[in-house]
Amino acid sequence: MAVEHFPTARRYSVADIQVSREAVAAKPKVIANIIKKAKRPLLITGGQLLKDEKLVEIARKFAEKGIQIAATAGSSKVLIEKGVKPVCKTYTLHQITQFLLDDEFKGFDGKGKYDVVIFLGFIPYYLSRMLSALKHFSDVTTIAIEEFYHPHANFSFTNLTKDKEMYYSMLEEVLKEYG
Amino acid sequence: MFEIGKGVFVDELRNVSIRIKEIEEEEILEEVGPTPKPGILELRKWDHKLLERYEPFYAPVQDFCNLCTMGPCDLSFNKKGACGIDLRTAKARLVTIACCIGSASHTAHARHIVDHLIEQLGEDFPIDLGGEVNIKAPIIKTVIGIEPKTLGDLRKALEWVEKEIVKVLHSTHIGNEESYIDYESKSMHVSMADHVGMEVADIAQIVAFNFPKAEPNTPLVPTGFGIIDRSKPVIVVVGHNVMYSRPIVEVLEKQGKIDAFEIAGLCCTAHDIVRTNSKAKIFGPISYQLRVIRAGIPDVVVSDEQCIRADLLEACKKLGIPLIATSDAAARGLPDANDWSVEKIVESLISGKLPGVFLSDPEKVGIVAPIVAEAIFNKNGKNRKYRFFASDDEFRAEVSKCTQCMNCVFACPHNLRVDLGMAAAKRGEIRKLASLEEQCLACGKCEQVCPKNIKIINAIMFANFEKLYNKTGRTRVGRGPIQDTEIRKVGQPIVFGQIPGVIAAVGCINFPDEMKSIREILEEFLRRKFIVVTSGCHAMEIGMIKDEEGLTLYEKYPGLFDAGGLVNVGSCVANSHIAGAAIKIANIFAQRKLRGNYAEIADYILNRVGAVGFSWGPYSHKAASIATGFNRLGVPVVVGPHGVKYRRAYIGKPWKREKWWVYDIKSRQKVFIEPAPDCLLVAVETKEEAIVQLARLCIRPNDTAQGRQIKLTHYIELHKKYYGDLPDDWHLYVRTESDLPLKMREELLKVLEEVHGWKIDWNRRKILEGPIRSYDAGFNPTIVEEVYEKYVR
Secondary structure, three states: OOOOOOOOOOOOHHHOOOOOOOOEEOOHHHHHHHHHHOOOEEEEEOHHHHOOHHHHHHHHHHHHOOOEEEEOOOHHHHHHHOOOOOOEOOOOHHHHHHHHOOOOOOOOOOOOOOOEEEEEOOOHHHHHHHHHHHHHHOOOEEEEOOOOOOOOOOEEOOOOOOOHHHHHHHHHHHHHHHO | OOOOOOOOOOOOOOOOOOOOOOOOOOOOOOOOOOOOOOOOOOOHHHHHHHHHHOEEEEOOOOOEEOOOOOOOEEOHHHOEOOOOOEHHHHHHHHHHHHHHHHHHHHHHHHHHHHHHHHHHHOOOOEOOOOOOOOOOOHHHHHHOOOOOOEHHHHHHHHHHHHHHHHHHHHHOOOOOOOOHHHHHHHHHHHHHHHHHHHHHHHHHHHHHHOOOOOOOOOOEEEEEHHHOOOOOOEEEEEOOOOOOOHHHHHHHHHHOOHHHOEEEEEOHHHHHHHHHOOOOEEEEOHHHHHHHHHOOOOOEEEEOOOOOOOOHHHHHHHOOOOEEEOOOOOOOOOOEOOOOOHHHHHHHHHHOOOOEEEOOOHHHHHHHHHHHHHHHHHHOOOOOOOOOOOOHHHHHHHHOOOOOOOHHHHHOOOOOOHHHHHHHHHOOOOHHHHHHOOOOOOOOHHHHHOOOOOOHHHHHHHHOHHHHHHOEEEEEOOOOOOOHHHHHHHHHHHHHOOOOOEEEEOOOEOOOOOOHHHHHHHHHHHHOOOEEEEEHHHHHHHOOOOOOOOOOHHHHOOOOOOOOOEEEEEOHHHHHHHHHHHHHHHHHHOOOOOOOOHHHHHHHHHHHOOEEEEEOEOOOHHHHHHHHHHHHOOOOEEEOHHHHHHOEEEEOOOOOHHHOEEEEOOOOEEEEOOOOOOEEEEEOOOHHHHHHHHHHOOOOOOOOHHHHHHHHHHHHHHHHHHHOOOOOOHHHHOOOHHHOOHHHHHHHHHHHHHOOOOEEEOOOOEEEEOOOOOOOOOOOEEOOHHHHHHHOO
C-alpha cells in the first residue's frame, strides 16, 4: 500500500543549514517516474549495505530491473553474493562523484554520461557533501533514497529516521512504481 | 661608524667598528638546489603539475560566503559574489585559510618552545638527535636549504615559515587571488611550511627536553580511561605544547613524590609528557576530555593550546576542578597570575575564589599544580573519581526525562541513535545506550539541543562504564625521528616495492565507526608486512584497543621502521619525521641532494616511494595542513568520511589517459603510465574501503616487477576479501606477466585475454599486447622538466 503521509523534511546540522536550493521531498511515485524517464540512470550504493540487509535486497531489485549499480565502500561484496554484477566496485563515492562532474565521463561501460543518479545506503554527512558538489558543479539529476532528508539532492526522501519500516516500504514502492 | 666597502683601504683601525652580518658555513657539504627558502611562486610550477593530474574537487559545506560586509553572497551553482569570487575559488580560499591556521598552530608551538629554550639554554645549544641520525632536519634542509646545528639555526628556519604564512594568509584577503588552482598552490605552500614548523618544534623539544632520540624500543605507558589509581591526586595536562607542564614532572621527581601522584595527559601533550617521563600516562584524544572531566578524575587541569575544548573552564568549574591555563593562545578569560606569589595562586584556586588562573611561567606551573592537586584531592574526601552519576537511581531518573524528540540524533556528528538508546534505558535495558559510547565523540552537541537538559554524555558513559574503564592498554612512547640506518635498510625495498608500502596513520579521532576499527585497519597491513607509522590521536587510540589476549598492537608488533613494524613517532609535530623519512629515502638510498631541492625530492617520492597517509577521523585545521603538506611532497592521503568536510580533495581520473605520463630519463621518451597513485587526497566511507584504497594507493610507477607483483598480490587479495571480486582497475597496473601475482597468474592471464582483449602467448605464458606500457628495469620516471634535463645523458 502506498505511503500517503510521511514526516516533514527537516534540515539538520550535518546536512547543512545554509542551503540555497533545497531538495524536493518527493514521494516514491515521483521518484520512480523520474528514473523511468532517465536515459542513463545509475544507482550508487554505499557502506550502509554492509549493515542493513534490506538495502541489499532493494539494490538487488533495482539491478533486476536493469539499472546499473556502482557499488562503493565494500557494498559490492554483499551484492555479488546476491548475484548482482555491479558496473563498478573499486572506486569510492568521492572518486565517482569527481567522474560525474566531468562532461567527458562516458560511464563505467563507456556508453555515455549518466543523467540521473540515485544514492542508497550512505553515511549522511558524507553523501551530503557529494550531493553538494553535484548540485553546484554539474547538471546531473540526483535522487537520495536515504533514511535522512538530503537538501542538496534534486529529489530526496524526507526524514524517515524515526520510522524505519516506513522507509523500507517507500523503497519498495519506488521499485513497484518503476514497474 | 665606518663600514668597510669594496676597494677601501684602511691604514689605521682606530675608531673603526666592523659589522659582520653572517658567516657562511665553511663546510658546505652539498651545493644548494634551485629553490632554497622558496616564496609563493618558486614551487608553483610543481603544484600546477600535480593539480593538472590530481584535479581539485570541491564539496561546499555552505552555498554562501559570509566573509565580508558586501555579503552574504549566494555563490550556489558557481555564481560569483560581490567581490567577483566564484564558489569554486571561494572554497579553495577557505581551504587555504584552514591550512594557514593549521600551519600557524604548529609554528606558534615551535616559536614558543624555541624562544623559551634559547632564553634558557642559548642559541648555540646543539642539535643532537643521537648517533643514528645524521640527517637531522630533512624537511628544513630540503625546503630552506640549511642544515640546522643549533637552536639558533632552528629560529632562522622559523623566521622563513612565519614569513610565508603571512604572505599566504594575505592572499586570502578580499580581492586577491582569482584562480582556484593558484589558491591550491598557496595552500600547498603554506602546508609545506607547516611541515617545516613541525620539524622545528619537535627537534627543539627532543634536544632540550631529552625526549627519546630515534630509539625503536621506547617504553610502553598505560593508556585509556581506567589508568588512574583512585587513591592518588591526579594532575591532568591537556593540549599540544608540553613546555608548560613538563616542569610538573621535574618538580615531583626532584621532591621524590612522583609516585605519590598520577600525571596523565589528553591529546598530544599526553604524548609529549610521556616522552618527558614514562611514569606519566595517556588518557586519550580530545574525545576523552569530557569523559575524564565529568568522571571527576582530575584534581587539577593544566591546559595549553590547540584541540582543547572551548568550554574546558566551564566543564571544570562544574566539578570544582581548578584550571591552570598556560598558553597565550587560550587564556580562557582568566586573570594573569604570573606576577603573583605561589601562595596567592594556590590559595585562590583551592579556596574556589577563582575557577582558574592564567599562568604561562612553566617553572611556576611545576610548583603550583601538585600543591593544588593534593589539596583538592583531600578536600573531596579522596573518593569522587570515576563517577558519572552518584547512583543508579540518579541515572534512571536522568534517562527517564527523554521524550524521543530526536533533536540529539539530528545534532550528533554521527547521527547516533541516542533516542533508541534512551528508550531502551528507560525500560531498564542499557545495552543500546552503552553501545553508543564506542562511537561517541563526547562533543556535547546533543546536550545543547536537548529540551530536557539531559546529561546525555554522562548517561552514555555511565551505561558503558565497565567496558570504558577496562578499555585500557599500553602505548609505545613516541620515538621521534627514523634512524638513517633504518632508512638505509628499507630504502631499496620500499622504492623497488618489495616492502609493499608505508601506511602513516595520523590525525584526529572523528572516526565514522567504532574506535576499534582503527586497529582492524592497521593490523591488516601489519600482518602483511607493510611498515605502519603513527602519531597523535591515532597513536594513542591504538594503545587502548586490545585483542582477545589483552594485547595492543604495540605489544604485538615491534617499533622498528621495517616490514611489519609499528612506529609511533609521537605528537602532531612529530609527523614531520614521517615526511622526513620519505625525504631521507631519496637522499640515503638514491643519493638525491636535498638542499633547496624540493621539487626533485617530491617528484622522486611521488614516482617511487609507496607511502600513503591515512587519517581515519580528521577534524582539525592542523590535519588539513598536514595532509596538504604530504600531498605537495608527493604522498597521497586517504581520509575517513568526515574528511569531505574539508571541502576539497585531489582526485585524478584514471580513464583520462592523457593525464598519466612521465618523462623516462632512460629512454628519453615521454611515456604514458598506469594511474599510480590515482588520487592525492580522497575520502572513504568504511573500514573495508579504507583498507582497499590504502593498498592500491601504494602502487608506484617505479615498482620493479617483483615489487609490483607483491603490491598487486596484496591489492587483489584485499579487494577480493572485502569487495568480493577482482578490482576493476587491476589490469591497468600490469606491465608484464612478471607483475602478476604468482598464485593467480594463470587465472589473471585468462581474464586479461577474455575480458580486456589482451593478446597472450599461452605457450610461454607471456603477454604480447595490451598493457599501457611495457616494463623496463631501468625506467627512470619524472614529471619535472628540470629533473629530466639534469639527469638525461
